[in-house]
Amino acid sequence: MKRAERRPVGRARQDGFTLLELAIVVSLIAVLMGFAIDRLIGLQVDAERVQMQRVVGTLRSAARMEMAGAIVHHDMARLGRLDGGNPMALLEQPPPNYVPPKGEPRRGDRAAGGIPQPGEWSFGNGYLVYHVKNTDYFQSTGKKGEVRYRLTLDYDDVNGNGRFDAALDHPRGLVVQAVDEFRWLRKPVVPAVADLENL
DSSP states (O other), X not given: OOOOOOOOSXXXXXXXXXXXXXXXXXXXXXXXXXXXXXXXXXXHHHHHHHHHXXXXXXXXXXXXXXXXXXXXXXXXXXXXXXXXXXXXXXXSSOOTTEEOOTTSOOOTTOOTTOOOOTTXXXXXXXXXEEEOSOGGGEEESSSTTEEEXXXXXXXXXXXXXXXXXXXXXXXXXXXXXXXXXXXXXXXXXXXXXXXXXXX
């Protein structure tokens, strides 16, 4: 004689997830992805900031070496010619994200005179410009998303004429300095209501 199988009273046996369990799992995955994406964006901003600082540090070292070379070779007039010039010209090999101006010999992979994209360097009108890629995490007193640098000769103007005179004036340094004040942010810039109305 066979025994009849007993079924549980009330709910039938389930083999899968309930809709509520599935919704909870999907919500947890979405929250974790949100944290991961936020962290990834922060790392991209940090990488861009460090890359920009590395290039500026390299340019400053090259300017100091150029100054030392002019002193050793007693060629102070060379320093006057560099004032306001392109700091990238001091490097043997410019960074790969440098777009040379039209008329400058091609160096590296980039053709001269191209339009700089975010994350690239360019030179024009006496300024070396970095075009920021992560503009929401960057503030500057200059044009939005840009920071300008200038190669400047610092000297004691002995004769007071406002120009570097290699025979009279005393050079103190050849410096690459930021023209615009800027800062990198940990959180993105939220546009003001007035900015949103102008869109």
